[in-house]
Amino acid sequence: MDTESDGRRFEGRFSNGKSADSARVTVGLGRNGLLIELPGAAEPLVWPYGALQTAEPLTANAIDALVTYTHQPDATLFVPGGPFARALAERAPQTTARAERWRHTRPWLWGVAGLVGVLAVVWASGLSPARSIAGLLPESARDALGEQVIGSMTRGKTVCTAPAGRAAIDQLAQRLSAATNRAVAFDITVVEWGLVNAFAAPGEQIVLTSGIIEAVEGPDELAGVLAHEMGHGLEMHPETGIVRAIGLTAAAELVLGGSAGTLTNLGLVLAQLSYTRSAEREADDHALAILRGAGISAKGLSDFFARVAKLEGAGSGRMPDALRSHPQSEERLARVRSQPSYPATPSLDATQWRALRAICADGKS
Amino acid sequence: MPRDDSAALGGGGHGDALGEVNGYRLAWSGRASPWTEGAASAPVPAADAGTARPIEIAWVQPLGLVSLAVTNFIRRILTLGAYDFWGRTEVRRRLWSAVRIEGEPLTYHGTGRELCTGFLIVFAIVMVPLLIGSFLIAGFYGGNPIAIGVFQAIAFLVIAYLTGVGVHRAQRYRLSRTAWRGIRGGLDGNAFAYGWVHLWTLLCIPATLGWIAPWRTTRLQSLIANGMHLGSLPVRFEARSASLYGPFAVLWFTMTIGAFLGTALFGAVAAGIVEGYDPVRDAKTDAYLRTVVGGLAIAFMVAGYLLYLVLSAWYQARVINHFASATRFGQARLSCRASAIGLAWIGVSNALILAAGAVAAVAVMAAIAIPIALVLNQTLPAWSSVALQLAPFAAIIAIAALGILTPVTQARYNRYIVERMAIVGPVDLAAVAQSHGAGADRGEGLSQAFDIDGY
Secondary structure: OOOOEEEEEEEEEEEOOOEOOOEEEEEEEEOOEEEEEOOOOOOOEEEEHHHEEEOOOEOOOOOEEEEEEOOEEEEEEEEEOHHHHHHHHHHOHHHEHHHHHHHHHHHHHHHHHHHHHHHHHHHHOOOOHHHHHHHHOOHHHHHHHHHHHHHHHHOOOOEEOOHHHHHHHHHHHHHHHHOOOOOOOOEEEEEOOOOOOEEEEOOOEEEEEHHHHHHOOOHHHHHHHHHHHHHHHHOOHHHHHHHHHHHHHHHHHHHHOOOOOOOOOHHHHHHHOOOOHHHHHHHHHHHHHHHHHHOOOOHHHHHHHHHHHHHHHHOOOOOOHHHOOOOOHHHHHHHHHOOOOOOOOOOOOHHHHHHHHOOOOOOEO | OOOOOOOOOOOHHHOOHHHHHHHOOOOOOOOOOHHHOOOOOOOOOOOOOOOOEEOOEEEOOOOOHHHHHHHHHHHHHHOOOOOHHHHHHHHHHHHHHHEEEOOEEEEEOOOHHHHHHHHHHHHHHHHHHHHHHHHHHHHHHOOOHHHHHHHHHHHHHHHHHHHHHHHHHHHHHHHHOEEEOOEEEEEOOOHHHHHHHHHHHHHHHHHOOOOOHHHHHHHHHHHHHOOEEEOOEEOEEOOOOHHHHHHHHHHHHHHHHHHHHHHHHHHHHHHHHHHOOOHHHHOOOHHHHHHHHHHHHHHHHHHHHHHHHHHHHHHHHHHHHHHHHOEEEOOEEEEEOOOHHHHHHHHHHHHHHHHHHHHHHHHHHHHHHHHHHHHHHHHOOOHHHHHHHHHHHHHHHHHHHOOOOHHHHHHHHHHHHHHOEEEEOEEOHHHOEOOOOOOOOOOOHHHHHOOOOOO
16 A cells, blocks of 8 residues: 655544544545554554545635545544645545535536426426316315305405395306306305406306496496406316415425415415416406307407506506406407307396496495 | 634633643554554553543634525525525534534534435425315315314414424434534434423413423423433433522513513503693694603513513523533533523624624615616516516515524524533543444424424
């Protein structure tokens, strides 16, 4: 074994890893490894540079080095003073801070590349895990979720139940529901709320605000809005949104180290949802099919879009909130207008419409 | 005490540790073993092999903690927090290494991967079921406050119990990854038993108006400390909570009487102000009066908090010192001289350091982000909606910034304790053998999941 040293010698302490005692040793820098002169030993112990580790990465400011050797795992060599640490860093580059930084960074680079790849595949193939999970929810769970959402949205607000208005909205809902591709019955809840909005909730539920009933001009516009929200419901967009929000909460807990938070205000979650452009297009497609099936003119929907587009163009702060997050109203308007015409009757007669406009005015519950 | 880090190895008050080595006769008895391969003859056993001697303990201030803290913070943000496990590990390596026993550093062998795996396992078996449970309860019994209350109570009990289990397992993990002179530490004992004591004594705190606290602290420390060992050297912990009840009574009665007297005094002063107030003569509004009384209330609360800070630091110092003197190994025991003023100062100054770090971090990030956002906003109209969606991330970063300088504050606390710590009595180091028990593989997840992890 090569025991030729460069002449420099350092004082250190050696522990054999069998007991907590240590021996004072002299350490030389051999050509291939550290030469550790143990007391009483005729020849130095050789620790090859390539198999050495240090307890802390060696920097230019290192004040000492605690060295271990792969093939003698518990034994330690402690050498105080910067000169030895710097000499060791030159000979065993794997112990330097720079080498360690690279060792630590490499797996992260691979991880990021892998993650980007997976996300790219998911995005390119149009997979939506949240939607798949939402599709697996049993009907009872979706109904219960819907009840929870409606409950938290109407908390502290008045639910409007004037009998004549209620009869009118129920008749409109039945007429539209019957025209859906799955013929599911939608329940409509009207709340007294100045906000101009309509929400689809899980379990074929829709919340209309008194604000939107006042904002629309005529029953066909309201039918268009309802048909659009039914489209969201048929595509399970609210369920998907809630599942995604839960997933994001779990992810946030992962990121933040977890704080065992609970997700109880589902209404708030849903109110904050904004659907993507393709989701809006799906809802619009359903809306057009429903309106056609129900024999209600799509002009109401297009009039509503036209007004929204105008308000967006004017940058008005009074733009209906329901559509604030809906991009490209112009484009959607063009799609609705391009539909061929078909025989249609008004969605509600004048008496019913008056009753519906007054649904919050009397008979409050 | 001031110290030149580059020269100090054994601690300023103890002289140069290496110089001492020159005067100390080797107690290491070498035997023929694989590592002496090539040696012509086995080392001669020293004459005083196995003699117990006093042990020095000291702190060598680690360099570059601030830059490490900043680097870790940036990496945490870039990896959405995932780097935390690796960052934590790096900090521990520095903090462990700063503790010098007989001039040689403690070493930390844990890895970021172990911490990460532990956390993911706990996340999957504890956090995800809790999350799904809360979701299902909200879904099916959302309108039923009793069902929600029952679920929250069960979740609280489960979390409180698992928190205790997590504390024990985290200690076990850390000790098994700690070594000195290659001899590994360890922790025996049952984490579930610890979790149970942790839970029922926690529930007793309100029932006993807090008076179970000294007994609880002692009992929990005893369950940990009596299981600790360095190699074959076991730790014994013989603290009695009786000697903590005096200081606790002082703390408890001072705070209770203080709260009573403070409230009474505040009431009297506030009433005096209100009665002496004449809207016409004083030409002041009611709002002014409310401001004065509100300010007075805040002043009383601040005074009460400062009193609590000093008193609780005093109690804490008594606990630390008592526990240290009750911790024995071999013929030696620990001794600690922590003081109320010292602990209170460390606590207050560390809070200020953390606040300053958070403010600086947020200011730097805002200085970078705001001009970029303004420019983008001018050129890309759609950017403003993207920026709004990024706002929650900004909030997460701001929260993470609060902890940016924790490595510095941990080092300050550890330094304070280690510099006041001494090992009294001799230890026969040659008799301390390596332990071969299997260490914890990945035990830290629980405590990290519930954010009770000290380091």
